Amino acid sequence: KQEVTQIPAALSVPEGENLVLNCSFTDSAIYNLQWFRQDPGKGLTSLLLIQSSQREQTSGRLNASLDKSSGRSTLYIAASQPGDSATYLCAVRPTSGGSNYKLTFGKGTLLTVNP
């Protein structure tokens, strides 16, 4: 059974700091890994999706890396801003399941960027 762990559970940083969020998964048979942002009481916004054959993806100040063999992914946020404050979730899609695949989510990292 796939398990996804995110460390740390919460992180507080001053504005402008670069930071790294970690995600680990127990089963390396993944199709892709996705990072989401969730604001309080809101749904999920997809940030980056990395296919299993890729090593990293970048979007603006965000960079996500994937090391499938070691079961790890990191989300790097450069020059953090107060608007980045949210919960960041990672989710993995397995290679199995076909059209009825199931995403497995981590519990998330609650990020607070202080002005």
Add this chain to the structure above:
Amino acid sequence: GAVVSQHPSWVICKSGTSVKIECRSLDFQATTMFWYRQFPKQSLMLMATSNEGSKATYEQGVEKDKFLINHASLTLSTLTVTSAHPEDSSFYICSARVLALYTDTQYFGPGTRLTVL
């Protein structure tokens, strides 16, 4: 990008009543929609997979008679919480799957906060 809406965004009901939550894909057709539940400070847990025109597939431990799912069209899936109890209070999120030539991803709705008194 693809937009998924949910209605209502929040609902408060009395114990023993039923509540229906709608999930709509606004600008695309979704043959598959997913229903998740999220408790405070917990991850999203998949409840069921809903395929248009067929019965939903429920995850282990999810009561199909309590959480009724209907996916009658390619743009609408509904989740009905029957005989709701306080322990059903949670944040319910749906997602809709987009499957195209170079795309296979899920788009998530904004969620529905259910509070059962």
